[in-house]
Amino acid sequence: MTEYSRLKTSPSAAIRATLDYPVIDTDVHTNDFTPAFEDYIAKYGGSKLVDELRKAESSRLNSKSNGKDWYQQTPEERQYNRTIRSPWWARVTRNTLDLATYTLPALLYERQAEQGSDYSVLFPNNVLAPAGASPENRQALQRAVNHYHADIYRKYSDRLTPVAGIPMGNPQEAIEELEFAVKTLGLKVANIPGGVKRPIKAIADKYPVDKFPEVARYASYIDFYGLDSEYDYDPFWAKAVELGVPITTHYGSQGWTGRSSISNYMNNHIGHFADGSQAFAKALFFGGVTRRFPQLRVGMLEGGADWGAHVYIHLVDRFSKRNLKALQNYNPDLTNADELFELFERFGGEITEGYSLSKEELTKSVLGSSFSRHSRAPIGSELEDFAAAGIETIEDIRDRWVNSFFFGSESDDRTIAAAFNNKANPLGVKINAIYSSDVGHWDVPDLTSPLAESWDLVKEGVISEDDFKAYVFGNPYKFYTEANANFFKGTAIESKVGNIESPQVDKSLVVV
Structure with a gap:
């Protein structure tokens, strides 16, 4: 019989044995055993929900044109349709032990020590698949998916916790599913899409989706909830705070301008999570959510x-x-027309020879079209891009960006050095980088490697030992416990943190 414990040879277990603090992995991906998963969904909501799940799964990350996917099209058809190259071979397969580990909760639980982790937050790969379901079934399917994950991982809750997928089509459905996930299922972390694709109404009214589906496919925008949304998502953020739920997202941007190659997956992939998350985070910041x-x-x-x-x-x-x-400094009304006219008279030379302009005409000409192309100048609140965020000092930026946001960095990502560079970061701060191994995806071919790879960054001088501790323990611990002081109660972390305390904030406080 194959021996499934390799603790003695695990490089990550060896690193963990040298640490006097626990390791919290904020991003482990799991698969579902399809027969059991679909049976559960069927019992929950009937065959129609299973059909919705299959439909959503088949269309997810699978570009199609005229009913044909990328592989069914000729190169000429891909060029004609601009069918982007979707992700392919994105799961570990040759490492059979790991493949089984990501699918079997008991095996994943048994191998936590081998992984070098004391506690892992799980992101089932299909947790947000219901986002692709029809509006009338989306919420029911999401609830069924969350219920399944809560059930199969409940007995392992001292070391594993799955996230709850939360649909964000509108604030009401988001609130309902968040409350159900927390109060009924006992889930503790929410995973949301970082944006929702919506139709541009002026075009949708002219080209209804039922008659012009191809127009609807492209004539859309992304609602990032915090800025310029047609909905008010404040009740959802308030509910997350009330329930003590940290919000997470894996929001990608493959298919956006510059990430829409019809032939190269890596071209579309590199940096896409950063770009998608940046759009989401900036919307929360500039919209005043934080x-x-x-x-x-x-x-x-x-x-x-x-x-x-x-x-x-x-x-x-x-x-x-x-x-x-x-x-x-850029107000055109503050241009000194007299001084400008004098300077042109003294130094204009051949450039201005033959032109006779009044001071007003000269000023208008020099300022150029950038100040004249619009029907009028901005006034009042139109001049204040930082107003909704309430920014009056750079300390305000620190408080509403650095304090609110946490950034998942994979184990071998050397760019993490920028997050911990308090000499470059204003006010000498360090950004909240959190250990996110991404175990379960193609960039981690062996789950016993990530923690050891992160320690290599210390050995190579990329980050310090203190930074490493913040990365794998301090910042993840802060992320979860600042949202919910009791997050780790009853877990393997509780007995290992001793008198470590996380600063708490007044949950009744809402700044207006």
Whole structure:
């Protein structure tokens, strides 16, 4: 009989044995055993829900044109239809032990020590598949999927917890499923899509989807909830805070402009989680969500942590140049027409010879079309891009970006150095990078490797030992317990943290 425990040879277990603190893996992907999964869905909601699940799964990450997927089309058809290359061979297969591990809860539980983890948050690969179901069945299917995962992992809750998939088509369905997931199923982490694709109404009214499905396919925008949404999602964020639920997302951008190659998956893949999550996070920031709900904790996974530092730095830079006071440097009404006219008279030379312009005409000409192409100048609140976020100082940016957001970085990602570079990051801060192994996907061919790969970053001087501790324990612990002080109660982490405490915030506080 094959021996399924390789603890003595696991490189990650060897690293874990040297640490005096636990390791929290915030991103482990699992598969479902299809026969049992579909039987559960059928008992939950009948065969129609199973049909919806199959339909959603078959269309997910599978580009089609005229009913034919990428592999059914000739190169000429792909070019004609611009059918993008979707992900392929994205799961571990040759490592049979790992393949079984991601599918069997008991085996995954047994191998946690071998993985070098004390506690893992699980993201079943189909947890958000219901997002592709029809509107009338989406919520019921999502509830069934969450219920199944809660049931099969409940007995392993001291070391494993699955996320609850939350549909975000509108705030009401999101609130209903969040409450059910937490109060009835006992789930503790929410996973949401970082955006929802919606029709552009002006085009949809002219080209109804039932008559022009191809037009509807392209004439759309993405609603990131926090900024310019047709819905008010504040009740959902408030409910997440009330229930003590940290919000997570794996939001990709394959298919967006610049990520729509019809031949190359890697071209579309590299950086896409960072781009998708950045759009989501900026919408929450600029829309004032993190100002109104400073208790909300949001984790964005698989995109790395360097982009969190990148955006933070540029928020500070942009604010310094485009805050309300600094904007006066670009106010066309403050151009000194007399001085400009004098300078052109003195230094214009051959450039202005033969032109006779008044001071007003000269000023208008020099300012150019960038100041004249619009029907009028912006006024009032139109001048304040940072107003909804409530930014008056760079400390406000720190509080509403750094404190609210956590960034999942995979074990071998050397760009994590940017997150911990407190010399480059304004106000000397370090970005909240959290250990997200991504075990279960193609970038982790062996689950015994990730923690050891992360320690290699210390040995190579990419990050310090203190940074490593923050990465695999301190920041993940903070992410979950700042949302819910009792998150680890009754788990393997509780007995290992001793007197470590996580700062708590007043859940009744809502800034207006």
